[in-house]
Amino acid sequence: MQKLPILAALTALALGQPALAQDAPPTRTAVVDHRDLDLSTDKGARALDRRIWRAVVEVCGTAPDYDLEGKNQVRECRRDTRRLAAADAELAIAEAKQGQPIRVTTRAK
Numbered sequence: 001m002q003k004l005p006i007l008a009a010l011t012a013l014a015l016g017q018p019a020l021a022q023d024a025p026p027t028r029t030a031v032v033d034h035r036d037l038d039l040s041t042d043k044g045a046r047a048l049d050r051r052i053w054r055a056v057v058e059v060c061g062t063a064p065d066y067d068l069e070g071k072n073q074v075r076e077c078r079r080d081t082r083r084l085a086a087a088d089a090e091l092a093i094a095e096a097k098q099g100q101p102i103r104v105t106t107r108a109k
Contacts, residue, residue, distance in 0.1 A: 029105040030055035039093045055104035056082045081106045
């Protein structure tokens, strides 16, 4: 089996910005390794989903409770980043291959 790279860019932050905008936030990436998982099983797929969620939380960060706008941005980041990573994970599960590590990426604020 071979690993599949999963690159999940936060589209919500990039909307409306030119591709080469100088003030674009930096990209943050977490690597999700799944070489030890059998993605052809439900157990392996669930384990991959948990790992992706931890990576999403890592790249999107947190906001203090008093920062409602920040909390909403984190929630949006997590939703969008997970959606993109899950689409690539589904491909990896469908192909049940291992190769490159999965990368969960978003743009930092």
